[in-house]
Amino acid sequence: MNTDKSGKASLRGDRLAARRLLTMEDVARTAAVLSSAALRLPELTEARTVAAYVSVGREPGTRALLDALRTRGVRVLLPVLLADNDLDWAPYEGAERLVPAGRGLLEPDGARLGPAAVLDADAVLLPGLAVDADGMRLGRGGGSYDRVLARLSAAGAHPALVVLLYDDEVVAQVPREPHDHPVDAVVTPAGTRRFTV
Secondary structure: OOHHHHHHHHHHHHHHHHHHOOOHHHHHHHHHHHHHHHHOOHHHHOOOEEEOOOOOOOOOOOHHHHHHHHHOOOEEEEEEEOOOOOEEEEEOOOHHHEEEOHHHOEEEOOOOOOHHHHHHOOEEEEOOOEEEOOOEEEOOOOOHHHHHHHHHHHOOOOOEEEEEOOHHHEEOOOOOOOOOOEOOEEEEOOEEEEOOO
């Protein structure tokens, strides 16, 4: 058995269980704090294009951030999940243009730009369940963002990689595998932490 994979599964289970205990008021309150903090990040204030995602359920909220970026004139790209778990991208044109998709996700209904559209991003907001002291991110385990990060690496693209999390999701260590990539920064209600990669 691969201990990194089993360790990831255990940590995922713990983090998801903790999120289930949050009230929707907790989620909304945290989303406002995270949006405000993220909007002050130089990585986002200087970005022309940001690849992001629409938070769902008890994920740290991104919707206010998406709207604020768009209001600033930033081109926001949102993922569209493909059948093979890879991600296509489409422009964010407002909450009214989001449609329900598989797995409870919301996706933009606009033109698809192709998986390589993420290469245009100056910053990428990654979903996650935890980040450790070295900036290693724990995702949900579907591999979609592993493909995105591999695509960026293969193209020599180096956008800022940022994760929004709850305070208790910054942990001592995330089990890692050879394909894992560290992030540049994590934003929590307690503040922003940067990592030397």
